[in-house]
Amino acid sequence: MTFRFLLCALALPALALTACNSSQPPAKPPLEGARIGGAFTLTDQNGHTVTEQAFAGKYRIMYFGYTFCPDVCPTDVQAIGAAVKKLETSDPALAAKIVPVFVTVDPARDTPAVLKQFVSAFHPRMVGLTGTDAQIAQIKTEYAVYSSKGDASPGGGYLVNHSRQAYLMDPDGKPLALLPQEQGPDAVVTEIKRWAR
Numbered sequence: 001m002t003f004r005f006l007l008c009a010l011a012l013p014a015l016a017l018t019a020c021n022s023s024q025p026p027a028k029p030p031l032e033g034a035r036i037g038g039a040f041t042l043t044d045q046n047g048h049t050v051t052e053q054a055f056a057g058k059y060r061i062m063y064f065g066y067t068f069c070p071d072v073c074p075t076d077v078q079a080i081g082a083a084v085k086k087l088e089t090s091d092p093a094l095a096a097k098i099v100p101v102f103v104t105v106d107p108a109r110d111t112p113a114v115l116k117q118f119v120s121a122f123h124p125r126m127v128g129l130t131g132t133d134a135q136i137a138q139i140k141t142e143y144a145v146y147s148s149k150g151d152a153s154p155g156g157g158y159l160v161n162h163s164r165q166a167y168l169m170d171p172d173g174k175p176l177a178l179l180p181q182e183q184g185p186d187a188v189v190t191e192i193k194r195w196a197r
Contacts, residue, residue, distance in 0.1 A: 029175075029176040029177050029195050030176075030177050030178070031167070031175035031176055031177055031178065032174075032175070032176070034175050035144075036142070036143055036144055036167060036175040037052075037062075037142060037143060037167070037169055037173050037174065037175055038052070038139075038142035038143075038173075039051065039052055039142075040052055040135070040138060040139045040142065041131070041135060042103070042129040042130060042131040042135055042136075042139065043112055043129065043130050043131055044112065044115075044127055044128060044129055045112050045113075045115040045116035045119055045120075045127070045128035045129075046112065046116065047112045050127070050129060052173055055099055055101070055169075055173070056171070056172075056173070057171045058097055058098065058099045058171055059097050059098045059099070059168065059169065059170060059171060059176075059192075059196045060098070060099045060100075060101050060168075060169045060173075061080055061084075061098065061099070061100045061101060061166055061167070061168055061169075061179060061192075062101050062103065062143060062166065062167040062169055063076060063077060063080060063100070063101065063102050063103070063165075063166040063167075063181070064102075064103045064104075064105050064140070064143065064145045064147070064162060064163070064165070065077065065102065065103075065104070065105065065162065065164075066104050066105050066106035066109070066110055066160050066162070067104065067106070067109070067110050067114055067115065067117075067118040068106065068109055068110075068157070068159075068160075069159075069160070070159070072164060075182075076164065076166065076181045076182065077102060077118075077119075077122050077126075078122055079181045079182075079183075079184050079185045079188055080100050080122070080123075080126075080166060080179070080181050080185075080188060081100060081122030081123035081126060082184075082185035083179075083181075083185040083186075083188035083189045083192065084098060084100055084123050084125070084126075085123065085185075086185055086186070086189050087189055087192065087193075090189070091193070094192075094193070094196060094197075097171070097196065098192065098196065099125065099127060100122075100123055100125065100126045100127070101126070101127045101128075101129060102115070102118070102119050102126060102127070102128045102129070103129045103130075103136075103139060103143075104128070104129065104130045104136065105136065105140065105145065105147035105160055105162045106147075106149075106160050107130045107131055107132065107133060107135075107136045108133075110128075110130050111130065112128070112130060115128030115129070115130055116128065143167065144163075145162065145163050145165070146161075146162060146163040147160055147161065147162035147163070148160070148161045148162070164182070165178055166178065166179040166181045166188075167179070168191065168192060168195060168196065170195075170196075176195040176196070177191055177194070177195050179191050179192070
């Protein structure tokens with residue numbers, strides 16, 4: 001057995017162990033440097049004008065949906081709200097730095113009053129945001145969110161097709177990671193703790 005072969009034989013298992021060790025998070029957040037987020041002016045569930053500056057210094061969870069959604073949005077928002085509640089128990093200092101934000105993609109129906117009833121059902125600190133069609137179109141562009149109004153039913157109701165993502169943003173409003181809200185609150189907590197300090 002040559003010395004070079006021996007070195008390779010010893011090095012390969014070490015490399016394999018390093019590659020398989022998934023407990024170490026990547027050095028950089030997965031969305032670092034992505035062009036997601038930006039300035040906005042919207043209206044919150046209390047009827048107050050809100051800009052991105054209202055969240056300066058806080059981590060924020062940005063989720064886009066609509067209150068008339070029959071299934072996906074309530075499930076996702078419930079997971080996000082439950083995750084923040086879990087953090088309030090396990091790491092109150094970190095939880096205090098996080099603001100869950102629900103942005104409607106259906107401003108025609110999601111008035112401040114409707115949003116207030118919706119977000120208050122999931123977490124007392126959850127912020128609901130609405131605005132004009134133009135304002136919502138702008139923030140959707142800033143956050144790379146797709147939505148499209150479906151055909152109206154005979155009763156006048158309609159569904160809204162939309163992308164399904166929850167962004168974790170840093171205190172400067174820069175994107176850190178997508179949160180796995182579809183996997184439930186524990187998965188959301190794990191990902192928040194991975195990137196928020």
